[in-house]
Amino acid sequence: MSAAAKLAAVKAQLAELERLAEEERRKAEEEAKKRAEEKARRKAEEEKRRAEEEERRKAEEERQRTEEERWRTAELVSQAIPQKRKSAHPDSEHEEDEEDEAQGEEAEVLHKPSLGRTCRFRDGPRTSSCTECQRRAAPCLGAKGLPAAMQARVDRKSGDSPQRKRVKKSAPIVVEDDDEPATPSKKKSKGKGKEMGTEKRSTEKGPGVAAGGAESRAGGSGGVHLGREEKEWSLDPEPEQLTDRELLQHVLVEGQKTRLGMSRLLHHLEEEGELRAQWALADSKVVRQAVRKEVGKWAEEELRPLIRAEIRSVLAEFFATPAEQEDGEGQEEGEGQEGEGEGGEGGEEGAPAE
Structure with a gap:
C-alpha cells in the first residue's frame, strides 16, 4: 500500500472523527437547550400557581371581610330596634305616639x-x-293603600256592577276530504271535520235539506253552518254584507282548504319522486346489462384468438422433442462462434492500426 493511499485513509478517518465529534457536540447543545426550556417552563408554572393561590387567598379574605361587615351591620340593626322602644316617653299621654313612631322606624x-x-x-x-x-x-x-273613603267607594262600585257576560268559545272548524286524510289531528277535530263533510254533501243534495240539517246540528251539537243557501264561500258576490263571525269562518275554511290542497300536492310530488327514482334505477340496470353484453361480445371476438395463439406457443415450447431442442442449441452455439470470430478479426485488424 502506497504512502498516498495511507495518507488518504488517515485523512478519511480524521474527517469521520471530526464528524462524530460535531454530532456529539450538537446533541449535547440540544439536550442543554431542552433542559433550560423545561426549567423555564416549570418556573413559569410555579409562578402561575403561586399567583392563582394568592388571588384565591385574597378573594377568600375579601369574602370573609364582607360577611363580617354584613353580620356586624345586622347586629347593629337588631340592637337599634330595642333601644328605640326603650326610649319611649314614660308619660301615658305620649306612649301611643312613641309606639307608632317606633313601629314606623322599624318598618323603614x-x-x-x-x-x-x-x-x-x-x-x-x-x-x-x-x-x-x-x-x-x-x-x-x-x-301604602287607598284612603278609607276611596277604598269603600271602590268596593261599593265593584259590588254594584253586574258581572260581564262571557262569550262561548266557538267549535273548531276543520274541513277534511273523504278520499285522502290530512295531517293527523286530535279526535275531536276529526269528528268536526266529518260533520262539515256531511254538511257539504247535504248542501249539494238540496238547499232545503242543507238548511234543515244545519239548523238541527247547530241547535244540537253546536256545529256551524259554513255557507249560505245555494252559495259557496269563494263565489259569494257580497262579502261586505257578512258579519265578522261569518268572515272569520270564511277565512278559516278557505285557509283549511288551501292547506289540504298543499298537503295533497306535496304527497303527489313525493310519490312522483319515488316513481322517478324507481324508473331511473330500472333504466340503469338495463343499460348496465347491455354494456356488459357488448363488452363480452367484443372480448370474445378480439381477445380469444390472441389468447389461443399465446397458449399454442407456450404448449409448443413445453412439448418440443429433444432433437429439436439440440438443433436449437446447436444453432445458438454456431451463431455465438460466428460472433466471436467476427470480433477476433476486428481486434486483429485494429491492432496494427494502433
Whole structure:
C-alpha cells in the first residue's frame, strides 16, 4: 500500500472523527437547550400557581371581610330596634305616639334592601303592593293603600256592577276530504271535520235539506253552518254584507282548504319522486346489462384468438422433442462462434492500426 493511499485513509478517518465529534457536540447543545426550556417552563408554572393561590387567598379574605361587615351591620340593626322602644316617653299621654313612631322606624329599617332583611306581611285583604320588596301576595307593614273613603267607594262600585257576560268559545272548524286524510289531528277535530263533510254533501243534495240539517246540528251539537243557501264561500258576490263571525269562518275554511290542497300536492310530488327514482334505477340496470353484453361480445371476438395463439406457443415450447431442442442449441452455439470470430478479426485488424 502506497504512502498516498495511507495518507488518504488517515485523512478519511480524521474527517469521520471530526464528524462524530460535531454530532456529539450538537446533541449535547440540544439536550442543554431542552433542559433550560423545561426549567423555564416549570418556573413559569410555579409562578402561575403561586399567583392563582394568592388571588384565591385574597378573594377568600375579601369574602370573609364582607360577611363580617354584613353580620356586624345586622347586629347593629337588631340592637337599634330595642333601644328605640326603650326610649319611649314614660308619660301615658305620649306612649301611643312613641309606639307608632317606633313601629314606623322599624318598618323603614326592615324595608331597606341594603340591610338584607325582608318585609314582614300581615294577614288581610290586599290593598296595594310594597314599594320596596315588590311582593303582591299580601300587603306588608309598609304598604301604602287607598284612603278609607276611596277604598269603600271602590268596593261599593265593584259590588254594584253586574258581572260581564262571557262569550262561548266557538267549535273548531276543520274541513277534511273523504278520499285522502290530512295531517293527523286530535279526535275531536276529526269528528268536526266529518260533520262539515256531511254538511257539504247535504248542501249539494238540496238547499232545503242543507238548511234543515244545519239548523238541527247547530241547535244540537253546536256545529256551524259554513255557507249560505245555494252559495259557496269563494263565489259569494257580497262579502261586505257578512258579519265578522261569518268572515272569520270564511277565512278559516278557505285557509283549511288551501292547506289540504298543499298537503295533497306535496304527497303527489313525493310519490312522483319515488316513481322517478324507481324508473331511473330500472333504466340503469338495463343499460348496465347491455354494456356488459357488448363488452363480452367484443372480448370474445378480439381477445380469444390472441389468447389461443399465446397458449399454442407456450404448449409448443413445453412439448418440443429433444432433437429439436439440440438443433436449437446447436444453432445458438454456431451463431455465438460466428460472433466471436467476427470480433477476433476486428481486434486483429485494429491492432496494427494502433
